[in-house]
Amino acid sequence: MFSQINPQLIRNLEKLGLTENEARTYVGLVSLREATAREIHELTNVPRAKIYEILKVLAKKGYLEVRQGSPTYFRAVDPKQVIGKIKDEFINCAIESLDQLNELSYELPKTSSVWCIQSDWGIKNRIREILSGVKEELIVFSSNPEFLKEFEPELKNLEKTCSLILIVNELDRFRSLPFEFRETTKEFTDFLNNIVIEGIRYDEEFFMIADGKVSIGVHRAGNKREAVVIKLPIVCYMQKMIYNRVLEPSFVKKER
């Protein structure tokens, strides 16, 4: 019978530190419960010549048990134990690393300047960091409900302690979120949607000014998302002025 091996499982085990052949061998042995080298080889297609060395390594790591003989039989240790061990070792390693990194007398750098963030995770991470530092006033613009929704809890909290201004381009698309929004004019929306610099179109997805000191803008350039953090007070001041203009009565439609 062809008990096909789940390739996703193999890739996961590789991420946990096993080689491909080690992963295939262990998975094969878990499937078979108890088997000879040949049986594992036939199920997993790991070259028979390689199996023996791999089985030795796995046995030495404690992932399987051995019954000597001709042929020698092998038995997989309960995955819960094996994965648990791998996890524990990894966590210890992570904790140790963090301690050592912190020993480098690291402080959150408070350099007033401009930074560009290229990863989605990094962007959201930084937004949360900024949100956690807001004291008095937060101005947020968003053209993407899904993106904004990610920060719903943080924003809900800030609503209580500071002046929170949420600006969106289309009220309808944000109905599902429990906030009071202000809508920009089509004029402004079109302006944001058609920023083209050197042939590349920039879609502004999100923008935020915290206490008039820190701003972060998230946009798509081509098909990559990118964020720019600006901590220069002057720039933030200017940005705030622009958004204030957007909020002028003649420029804004209040919720109907």
Place this chain on the structure above:
Amino acid sequence: MFSQINPQLIRNLEKLGLTENEARTYVGLVSLREATAREIHELTNVPRAKIYEILKVLAKKGYLEVRQGSPTYFRAVDPKQVIGKIKDEFINCAIESLDQLNELSYELPKTSSVWCIQSDWGIKNRIREILSGVKEELIVFSSNPEFLKEFEPELKNLEKTCSLILIVNELDRFRSLPFEFRETTKEFTDFLNNIVIEGIRYDEEFFMIADGKVSIGVHRAGNKREAVVIKLPIVCYMQKMIYNRVLEPSFVKKER
């Protein structure tokens, strides 16, 4: 200034999935807080030609932020965030793997037979598994207090629910443990300490029979520790007979 980089930290970060150069670069940047490619290169000795590609990769992963310019500046993201992310991803991967392994209709194999365990961790793991299944009677022999101590909590529990017989070779060395021990004769100790098969000396460190059904013996062969699990009832019966003989009045010294 020669802020020497902690090689242990680099190795740890490698275990967390970074390459050596990625690790050096990130650590360098954490040390410098904010730096150009050249500065990182000078601190870490990562070839300058390589730095740029590596910095791109790290930025894409969200581990650092970028300020474009000439030269371009880089800034490390807080290690707590970075390590935290790596950890989360790993844990998710571990959980997923475990689920998938369990889907292979795996059951704890209850094969009556003989297995050999080569890793310390695997040995202790298996002993715990056996201890957790004891119903009525447990016979334990140990010549190594440290090793026995590892199972103190489990044994203390079993003491209440079943007949627990602990045999040691030298009472004095086990005084620190809160159990009532029986001591074997010197005759028997000598016998255990001088088992030589094909030039290799076997030191029996630990032995255990659970409910007369499962036995596990831990010994040192050469300088490697090894354990043998035997689930054949007949063998266990014989082993039990031997240990019972060791406990006969004429053969045993009761605690003085």
Place this chain on the structure above:
DNA sequence: ACATCTGTTACCCCTAATGTAACAATAAAC
């Protein structure tokens, strides 16, 4: 006596990671 199977060894191949050297583009210095 023969065929089969087990466990081992010796190779080759490929890829990822690293290291080195050289070069164009840019910025700085004179």
Place this chain on the structure above:
DNA sequence: GTTTATTGTTACATTAGGGGTAACAGATGT
């Protein structure tokens, strides 16, 4: 404005680890 140094890029050499194949001695079974 010309020269010099720096930045960022590209191409190539080297290495180590993992993977695949072939062949073999020894054990097992018919």
